[in-house]
Amino acid sequence: MSLSNENIKPAAVPADGGKLIVLTAPLTEAIDHAGYFIQMAMASLPVWLEGILNRKYPDWRKVERYEDGSAKYMPAGVRLVEKSLQRQYSKDDIVCCFPEDLEKFVGPNTRVIGVSTHNPLGVTFAAGVYTSIFGSSKMPINSHYSRELFAQIKSNPHRENFKVIVGGSGGWQIIQTDMYEELGIDCIVDGRSESNDTLDLFAKAIRGEDLPKEIVVKHPTDRDSIMFPDTRTTFGVVEMTTGCGRRCKFCVPDLNPQIDLPKDKIMNAVRANVREGNKQISLATEDMFIWGQVHTDTPFYFPNREALVDLYKDIVDTPGVEQHVLSHSTIAPAVVDPIMIKQLSDILLPKSPIHFPYLSTHPEKKALAPLIGLETGSIKMAKKVMPTKGIPFAIDHWQSVVLEGLRVLNENNWFPAMTLIVGNPDETDEDIMATLDLVYEMERRGLFAFLIPSIFTPLHDTRMEMEKGVTQTKQLSEMQWQLMMKCWKMNLRPGQYSWWGPTAWRVGSIGMWLYKLRKLNGPNFTYPLLMFSGVLSEKRLEKMGKIYTGKPIEVLSRKELIATLKPKQLQYLRADNGDLPEDFVMPESRPAAVAVH
Numbered sequence: 055m056s057l058s059n060e061n062i063k064p065a066a067v068p069a070d071g072g073k074l075i076v077l078t079a080p081l082t083e084a085i086d087h088a089g090y091f092i093q094m095a096m097a098s099l100p101v102w103l104e105g106i107l108n109r110k111y112p113d114w115r116k117v118e119r120y121e122d123g124s125a126k127y128m129p130a131g132v133r134l135v136e137k138s139l140q141r142q143y144s145k146d147d148i149v150c151c152f153p154e155d156l157e158k159f160v161g162p163n164t165r166v167i168g169v170s171t172h173n174p175l176g177v178t179f180a181a182g183v184y185t186s187i188f189g190s191s192k193m194p195i196n197s198h199y200s201r202e203l204f205a206q207i208k209s210n211p212h213r214e215n216f217k218v219i220v221g222g223s224g225g226w227q228i229i230q231t232d233m234y235e236e237l238g239i240d241c242i243v244d245g246r247s248e249s250n251d252t253l254d255l256f257a258k259a260i261r262g263e264d265l266p267k268e269i270v271v272k273h274p275t276d277r278d279s280i281m282f283p284d285t286r287t288t289f290g291v292v293e294m295t296t297g298c299g300r301r302c303k304f305c306v307p308d309l310n311p312q313i314d315l316p317k318d319k320i321m322n323a324v325r326a327n328v329r330e331g332n333k334q335i336s337l338a339t340e341d342m343f344i345w346g347q348v349h350t351d352t353p354f355y356f357p358n359r360e361a362l363v364d365l366y367k368d369i370v371d372t373p374g375v376e377q378h379v380l381s382h383s384t385i386a387p388a389v390v391d392p393i394m395i396k397q398l399s400d401i402l403l404p405k406s407p408i409h410f411p412y413l414s415t416h417p418e419k420k421a422l423a424p425l426i427g428l429e430t431g432s433i434k435m436a437k438k439v440m441p442t443k444g445i446p447f448a449i450d451h452w453q454s455v456v457l458e459g460l461r462v463l464n465e466n467n468w469f470p471a472m473t474l475i476v477g478n479p480d481e482t483d484e485d486i487m488a489t490l491d492l493v494y495e496m497e498r499r500g501l502f503a504f505l506i507p508s509i510f511t512p513l514h515d516t517r518m519e520m521e522k523g524v525t526q527t528k529q530l531s532e533m534q535w536q537l538m539m540k541c542w543k544m545n546l547r548p549g550q551y552s553w554w555g556p557t558a559w560r561v562g563s564i565g566m567w568l569y570k571l572r573k574l575n576g577p578n579f580t581y582p583l584l585m586f587s588g589v590l591s592e593k594r595l596e597k598m599g600k601i602y603t604g605k606p607i608e609v610l611s612r613k614e615l616i617a618t619l620k621p622k623q624l625q626y627l628r629a630d631n632g633d634l635p636e637d638f639v640m641p642e643s644r645p646a647a648v649a650v651h
Contacts, residue, residue, distance in 0.1 A: 072161020072212070074147040074260065075139060077132050077168045078125075079222075080199040081153055085114060086127055086288040086334070096195040097173050104195050118331070123158045125150045126330065130291040130338060131170045131222055131247075133283035138247040139256060153203045162212055165260040169207070170222035174200040175231060200224075201237070208238030217259035219243060229268055245271035248281050277313050282323040286330035289379065292323040294337035295345050299354055300384065302427070302440040304475065314348040317365055321372070328374035334407070335369055336379040342424070343387040355445045356626035357387045359394040366398060370405045377407040380424040383470075385459035386444050389612055392462045393631055399466040413502055414467045421467045428456060428472040428505070431492030432485035435478055446623050447615055453492050454610040460501045474507040474541065476534050486533040487602055493540055494604030505541035532578040536601050539586035 082096045092111055099107070107114065118126035128136075128150045139148055149159045160167065176197035207218060217240040220228065225242040228234065234242075243255065249271035259265055273296070274280050280293065297312035298305070324335050339345065344354045346361025370378050380402070388395050403420045410421040427443070430436050436443060436452050444455040463470060474489065493505065509530075530538075581600040584590045595601040613633040616624070625641050627634060634640075 068158055068161040070161070071163035073149040073159045073164060075143065075149070075166045075168065075256065076156065076159050076164055077128070077136055077148065077150045077170075078153055078156065078203070079129050079132050079170045080174075080196060080203050081115065081117075082196045082199045083129055083170070083172055084125065084127070084132075084152060084288055085117060086290070086332075087114075087116075087118075093196075096199075099195055101193050101195050101198040104198075107195070117152055119152070119155070122149075123151065123155050125152050125155075127286040127288050127332070129170055129222075130283065130287040130293065132168075133285055133287050134281060135168055135170070135221065135247040135252075136285070137281050137283045138252060142253050142257075153199075153206060156206060156210070160207075160210055160212060160216070162215060164212060164216045165262070166256055167207055167216055167218050168256075169203065169218065169220045171200050171203075171220065171224045172222055173197055173227070174204070174220075174224045174237070175227040175233065204237040204239070213238070217241065217265055219255065219259060219265070221247070234267060240267075241265040242268045243271060244268065246273055247271075248274050248279055273310050274313070275311050277315055280313065280315055280319075282315075282319050284323070284326045286327050286332050290324075290327045290332045290335040291338050292320055292327065292335060294320060294339040294342065294381070295348070296340070298340040298384075299344060300341070300440070300442050300445065302429070302443060304429075304439055312344065312348050312354065314345040317368075320365070321368060324369055324372055324375070328372060333374065334377040334379065335372075335375050336381055337369070339381050339383075342381065342383045352626050353446070353623075355386065355390070357391055357394055359391055359397070359628065362394065363397050363401065367401050370401060375405065378402055378405040379407065380422050383424040383426055384443070385426050385428075385463075385470075386447060386455055388459040388462040388468075389455055389615060390446065391628055391631060392612075393628065395462055395466050395468065399468065403467060410469055413469055416467050421469050423504070424468065424470050426470040426472050426503075428503075429475050430478070430485065431456070431489035432481075433488065435481060435485045435488075438480070439475075439478060446619055446626075448618060451610055451615060451618060453488075453495075453607055454615055456492065457495060457499065457501065457609050458612050458615060460496065460503055461499070464501055469502055469504065471504040471506055474505060474537070475509075476507050476538060477509045477530065481534075483531060483533045486531070486537050487604075490533075490537055490540065490602055491604045491607050493537070493544070495607050495609070497544060498606075502544075502547075504545050506545075507538045507541050530578060532581065532600075533602065535579050535582040536585065539582040543586045543588075 082093065085092070092107065092114060095107060120126055132150055136148055136150055151159050156167075173194065173196045176194040204218075207213070218238055219241045220239050221243040225244055228237065228239060229242055233239070240259075241255065243252065245251070251269065251271035255265065255269060255271070280296070282293065293315060295312075295314045297310040299312045320337070327335060343357040343362070345365065346358035347354045347356065350358070352358070366378075369375060399422065402422055403416055406420045406422055408421050408423050409419045411419045414421045427440075429440060429443070431453055433450055433452055436449050441449050443449060444452050447455050460470075476486075478485075496503070581595060585592055585595055585601055592601060592603055596603045610618075616627065616633045617635060619627075621638065624634065624638050629640060
């Protein structure tokens with residue numbers, strides 16, 4: 055698929071001369087109607103596999119517009135920019151539109167086009183490795199559509215009159231590759247649009263002044279400074295928290311202030327989405343379990359059960375909300391408060407659009423699938439890159455925290471998507487073996503999560519941005535390839551109960567290997583692929599010395615994990631979960647839970 059401008063039609067001049075400020079995003083990031091997993095697929099699958107998505111979601115390009123042609127929904131970040139700019143500019147000066155409608159709104163009066171993008175060049179954690187696995191250049195579907203959007207803007211006949219400002223979590227990709235000129239970008243903004251720096255930047259652009267190639271704008275430091283769109287967002291995304299607090303060294307969002315946002319503002323944004331026709335809501339957060347416990351007398355890693363249950367109940371009970379989808383969370387809270395997980399399950403499962411027929415025990419086979427960071431099963435590596443990931447439990451017990459947390463989640467029909475990082479700086483085969491031990495232990499115990507391994511990416515502005523790990527799939531060791539392929543073999547298990555499923559994977563995998571993958575990914579890929587395909591059994595491959603099938607690990611039960619906590623931490627646990635030490639006496643001064651936040 056060509057990215058040339060030859061097929062782009064000349065833009066017609068809008069009757070009103072165009073809007074002063076035009077905001078947009080790649081079509082693949084703006085849609086919200088074609089299925090929950092489609093955006094994840096578009097961010098990872100190579101563009102030559104787009105036909106698969108076209109067949110499964112034949113109408114995914116169909117979008118909804120208002121009568122004036124503007125977009126009826128946009129990513130939450132775009133809507134936030136729109137809301138922020140309305141402090142200084144008239145609503146009539148600003149429009150949000152889909153890429154194919156740019157010519158309706160860009161004219162001689164236009165001074166700024168703002169673009170939000172998450173993966174413009176396909177160099178995220180997952181994209182590069184999965185396009186390589188599928189035998190492609192590193193051009194995910196989403197990246198292709200992002201480039202098409204930039205090409206369309208660059209070729210606009212009024213280009214000399216306006217500036218192109220790019221925001222969103224993918225801006226760092228353009229900075230690191232210095233693709234400004236090729237994509238026709240004037241400025242990359244790193245930060246939130248509530249900042250006055252953002253307003254100053256747009257004012258400079260409107261005056262026609264030169265813009266800096268990169269600008270970092272301030273993040274709000276208090277909850278009252280966070281703004282909420284009052285229009286419809288893609289997937290009904292409403293912000294819940296910023297920051298996390300667990301201080302993983304590879305993470306960008308954790309560098310933001312830890313803030314949980316007021317319930318009344320969250321609910322207003324939920325109702326605004328419903329009013330505009332959205333039937334689905336998803337709360338945006340780095341960890342849903344810190345909400346209601348930030349800057350209280352209780353450490354944030356002991357969840358506020360009452361507040362969370364109250365919030366989610368009010369959301370799913372809002373008239374017009376038919377679906378609710380979880381965002382990010384951590385796994386330690388499932389160990390800390392299993393009853394909270396059960397109560398949330400009772401509330402959220404009826405409104406979940408996700409069905410896992412071979413996993414769920416729900417009467418309608420519904421499930422919840424939050425995104426959770428596993429990252430590594432190696433205690434040594436965990437201590438280096440995420441030493442407080444499991445708090446209140448010590449990172450030395452990370453494997454036990456993961457297994458016990460996953461047990462609690464699975465029992466309540468939570469089947470999370472768990473990310474792993476492969477190729478961390480200084481990672482050894484011993485570290486990979488420790489992670490494989492954990493993965494095989496999950497399998498032995500009948501636990502299930504969608505394990506999503508990807509190559510280490512030194513993200514801009516993180517504490518690991520200057521470190522270097524594996525950069526190409528050919529550099530992966532046989533052990534690293536085995537971990538990746540074992541994860542995906544386990545992931546595909548629920549879909550292979552049919553008689554034809556295993557056969558299809560064997561034939562398809564070997565065919566792809568013979569056609570392209572053996573050359574693209576190197577010799578270390580061969581035996582892990584044979585394991586994945588099932589052509590050779592894991593027992594046989596282990597006897598041949600080609601794979602490692604893990605060794606049993608010592609796992610602490612919840613009661614044993616609780617026993618590792620100090621008395622000052624024990625006071626924050628809920629007695630109704632049990633497992634408290636027999637000699638522990640709950641202090642009378644224990645901070646009370648907050649019912650409504």
